Amino acid sequence: LVQRSRRFDLRFLHAAVAMATKRSVGTLGEADLKGKKVFLRADLNVPLDDAQKITDDTRIRASIPTIKFLLEKGAKVILASHLGRPKGVTPKFSLKPLVPRLSELLGVEVVMANDCIGEEVEKLAAALPEGGVLLLENVRFYKEEEKNDPEFAKKLASVADLYVNDAFGTAHRAHASTEGVTKFLRPSVAGFLMQKELDYLVGAVANPKKPFAAIVGGSKVSSKIGVIESLLAKVDILILGGGMIFT
Structure with a gap:
């Protein structure tokens, strides 16, 4: 199991197993989606150069x-998304x-x-036609996003009917746009990328x-203790790399 530059902990592993048994967006039909406003949390955190040009669009694709x-x-x-x-x-x-x-x-x-x-945002969402896409500005412009502030999450959710999370890279973080909004939107399901990664x-x-064999890398050993302990009970070989080997 290669970490692939993602930070996750024991709670995320448990959450992943649980989420994999729940509905994904592929189980929703036209009757569930036609005319509905879907709050889609994606991971569009792509690198930009000094001229604000995208240098790698992998996450967008x-x-x-x-x-x-x-x-x-x-x-x-x-x-x-955040950026x-x-x-x-x-x-x-x-x-x-x-x-x-994106267009x-x-x-x-x-x-x-x-x-x-x-x-x-409310006006643009209300005017959005079927088959239309509205991109919101960076959710991390608000400190309430990372604090998972309930009122901020409620405001995000207020313009939508249901929720799809396709941001696997941030799914382990209990932020307003990844966890908080699920308290206000039903159903809340995984997107295709999320489901693929969870599977x-x-x-x-x-x-x-x-x-x-498991390879675990990263700079902060403190955030890896849980996953290391969990993996020790399963692996034959555990290899540590990255900055954490110096701590």
Whole structure:
């Protein structure tokens, strides 16, 4: 099992097994989605150069199958993501540079909001046609996102009818757009990318082929203790790498 540059802990492994048994977006039909506003949390945290040009669109392309599925079923997609680690509103971390590439890959004109909550977002969401996409501004422009503030989560959820999480890279974090909104939106299901990663993770950890070797890397050993302890009971070989081997 290779960590693949993702930070996760024991709680995430347990959550992954549980989520894998729940509904995914593929179980939703046109009757569930047509005309419905879907709050889709994706991971669009792509690298940008100094000219605000995308240097690697892998994460954008990975989100496309779920978005296209929703659009084909007549849903109205409200797309949310973070980008970087801004401290408040920081122009260089705006999601605006992603709009042209998203529009190109989806074959529809993606509408961009100047915020992720508020009156403008409410109006744009209300005007969104079936098969339309509204991209919200960086959710981490608000400190309430990472604090999983209930009121902030409620505001995010207020413009949608149901929730799809396709942001596997941040799914282990209890943030407003990944966990908080699920208290206000039903159903809350996994997207295709999320389901694919969960299926892989469950297969690799819950029922591994032997001999089983695990490679765990990263810079913070403190955040890996739980997963290391969990893996020790399952693996034949555990290999540690990255900055943590010096701590």
